[in-house]
Amino acid sequence: MEAAQQFFHQAVAVVGHVPDQVTTDGRMSYPRAIRETMSSKVQHRTNKYLxxxxxxxxxxxxxxxxxxxxxxxxxxxxxxxxxxxx
Structure with missing residues (x-):
């Protein structure tokens, strides 16, 4: 969980803003890490083709x-x- 949170903090720092949506491979820790580091309004997509x-x-x-x-x-x-x- 901590590694996922660090990753999303770094991603936001690099991009410079919180995205509207995030596409991941579906790892179980990602939804919570996205909610806690970005916002519950960020759409989390896990479709493997995206x-x-x-x-x-x-x-x-x-x-x-x-x-x-x-x-x-x-x-x-x-x-x-x-x-x-x-």
Whole structure:
């Protein structure tokens, strides 16, 4: 729950405003985190097809980092992304 709240706080900080709607993968902690960090007026959508555009964005990078079991540190991720222009 705490991780979800931190994520939504950071998302609002980056965007600069609270969105009208949020599309997620349906994790159980998201509805409460959205209500508590943004507002109960924010529409939470969980249709798996609504976030396909974002998931498609991950398609190019996943095969490259999956064999490494993740990056391990921010520095490794930054080095990887700069090398592959991601």
């Amino acid at each position: 976030n396909n555009r974002l998931e498609q964005d991950h398609r190019g990078i996943k095969p490259r980092y999956d064999p490494m079991r993740g990056f391990g540190s921010f520095e490794s991720a930054a080095r990887f992304c700069s090398a592959f222009d991601e």
